[in-house]
Structure formats: structure tokens, C-alpha cells
Amino acid sequence: MKWYMRKCIRCGRYTLREDKCPYCGGELVIPHPPKFSPQDKYIKYRYELKKEKKLI
Numbered sequence: 001m002k003w004y005m006r007k008c009i010r011c012g013r014y015t016l017r018e019d020k021c022p023y024c025g026g027e028l029v030i031p032h033p034p035k036f037s038p039q040d041k042y043i044k045y046r047y048e049l050k051k052e053k054k055l056i
């Protein structure tokens with residue numbers, strides 16, 4: 001699946017347009033959801049810790 005959506009850096013809305021935001025005329029960026037993020041791993045690790053603490 002290709003990601004055609006663009007995100008406005010001014011209002012944060014998503015659009016299919018490529019030049020500018022149809023809502024506020026702001027600049028558009030292509031949001032790239034990271035496939036592998038060490039931060040996500042860290043969050044999961046913290047979540048696991050929380051879960052363990054609750055069990056104890």
C-alpha cells in the first residue's frame with residue numbers, strides 16, 4: 001500500500017493534495033510512519049515494567 005496522504009505542517013490535517021493545504025494553505029509534508037523505531041521498543045519495555053510492578 002502506497003502512502004499518498006500529505007500532512008499540513010500548519011494545521012496538522014491530512015490531505016491528498018500535493019501543493020498546499022486546502023484548509024489553511026500551509027506547507028505539506030509526507031508523513032513517514034517509522035517501520036522500526038527504537039523508541040517504540042523502549043515504550044513497550046516501560047509498559048512491561050509497569051505491568052510487572054502492578055503484579056507485585
Ligand SMILES: [Zn+2]
Pocket residue numbers: 008009010011012013021022023024025026
Ligand atoms: Zn493546513
